[in-house]
């Protein structure tokens with residue numbers, strides 16, 4: 056039996072700096088050209104074997120949905136409809152990003168629909184009825200969402216009330232408050248030329264804008280991937296082949312520039328889409344690359360382990376509900392923006408749960424798990440495209456509400472069932 | 488010995504609702520010493536570990552660190568002192584990879600941004616130094632075998648170069664070869680001056696590495712023995728209560744609390 060070196064002062068003995076790490080069977084861990092290909096094949100096989108219910112499956116699903124609706128109505132894939140779709144996804148998408156934060160710590164926030172309605176109403180009342188400046192009203196409306204989230208988080212994290220009950224109560228409370236706020240005035244129309252209205256109406260008509268964003272995104276991805284590769288390579292760790300990075304960048308560029316081209320054939324890059332993409336980039340970076348984000352994932356993977364590692368579990372929990380409340384309120388402003396009004400009717404609709412269900416479905420379809428610790432904000436982009444494509448397609452075809460409800464509910468059920476099956480497959484392959 | 492014990496517990500008690508898990512427990516350990524903690528299931532061994540590691544702080548009693556009185560109220564306090572723990576249940580974040588679990592709560596970062604490359608490099612170095620073989624330090628811990636999990640948990644505990652190491656039944660999930668590897672490791676870190684509290688049911692393990700054995704029974708001290716001079720039977724009878732040690736002073740009032 057051989058003894059290892061000492062690990063005092065965290066400096067293990069017998070370390071050869073810069074040496075290429077070697078696997079148990081003695082082969083270098085860097086991937087050669089053919090190994091890279093083989094690994095890639097294995098990766099793809101892994102995705103289809105259901106271990107990683109990767110984005111590829113969702114993308115395939117989205118393509119099928121688009122083809123079906125295009126066959127039923129040839130306006131579906133028109134630049135106009137796709138451009139509108141790219142704006143329609145933003146309200147639900149922002150709410151869904153908030154849901155992702157909460158799902159990652161293995162909890163749920165059922166109040167987001169009501170909170171988004173509350174934010175829209177609060178903005179309208181403050182700006183239109185009370186005459187507050189738009190910026191102030193926007194900040195207060197979003198901050199109200201943050202406060203509501205803190206309130207839920209307090210009941211859940213510190214008093215130990217299950218989150219689904221707290222936020223279910225919240226669903227009714229905040230919807231009630233919204234109706235109460237609007238009660239005196241009924242429908243409030245917001246300024247069609249104003250800040251909030253421009254959230255969904257403003258487009259950057261100069262074609263250069265959309266192309267610049269596409270170019271920036273592609274270049275950013277390439278540089279980040281390349282930098283990672285160099286660092287891993289310098290440290291003697293497995294790294295992606297240059298060819299693989301180029302392929303991925305190429306695919307990304309293709310999608311980004313095709314989207315930019317399509318948007319430019321209508322009214323150019325929508326402001327709403329730009330904001331949504333920015334939120335996705337920032338929240339993904341925080342979650343996956345920072346110390347704070349690591350705590351969030353840790354909570355979803357094992358609360359006890361996180362607690363023992365000295366993570367302030369309660370504080371992270373409250374923070375996640377605050378993020379969810381904030382993004383729900385922000386998303387609510389986009390909903391109000393596209394309606395250019397806040398009304399008791401839309402408030403009741405917000406309370407009915409359609410937005411909530413769409414947001415949860417978007418997160419889960421994209422691959423964020425209801426069982427905590429798995430998923431990312433980017434999952435929302437794909438998920439919300441699927442959900443809104445279905446909604447938009449059904450709208451074009453004039454499908455009645457009753458049927459839309461059943462279909463949306465069915466899609467959510469299918470998504471969570473797939474999530475549960477993935478989890479079972481993982482549990483089987485996991486610990487023996 | 489001239490030096491005060493690195494860790495000393497005096498009169499530690501802990502209650503969970505109706506269960507009095509620990510009553511007036513004393514325990515001392517010096518640098519470079521292995522103290523085995525023995526006792527029947529439910530004797531309070533894991534509870535004592537969690538008291539020391541700050542997960543379940545004591546209700547009463549004093550804890551001295553290198554001769555001065557300290558408070559351990561949170562896991563952070565214990566970690567700051569230099570106490571590392573491998574818990575019996577090996578709780579980990581199943582969704583994170585080995586590197587993520589090794590560095591959980593003490594990630595290497597630059598202004599809040601994780602330095603994954605440096606963490607992975609150190610993880611590999613540590614695994615190599617401890618002769619631990621894993622297919623990949625980037626695989627999620629959910630995919631590890633029980634023995635591999637154990638190895639990761641122990642590596643994690645050794646990472647901060649602690650002064651006191653608590654091992655709660657570390658050999659329970661291990662095979663023969665892995666166990667002897669672990670015992671080697673314990674001796675080695677002991678030789679570097681670490682103090683180790685080893686909880687084990689296995690008399691062979693205790694005899695092999697421990698200097699002293701402390702026995703807990705129904706949450707109380709029930710004997711402290713020098714391993715070199717005690718027989719296996721003596722330890723077992725202290726564990727089962729066949730011979731209540733003079734150290735144990737059980738009051739009748741508490742008996743009812745035990746099922």
Ligand SMILES: Nc1ncnc2c1ncn2[C@@H]1O[C@H](COP(=O)(O)OP(=O)(O)O)[C@@H](O)[C@H]1O
Pocket residue numbers: 503504506507508526527528529530531532533534535
């Ligand atoms: N978190 C807890 N809540 C309630 N009772 C507990 C808790 N932890 C331990 N106990 C009780 O304390 C007693 C001692 O348990 P434990 O320390 O796990 O024993 P051992 O590790 O010696 O087998 C048992 O009766 C157990 O049921």
Ligand SMILES: [Mg+2]
Pocket residue numbers: 532533534575655
């Ligand atoms: Mg135990």
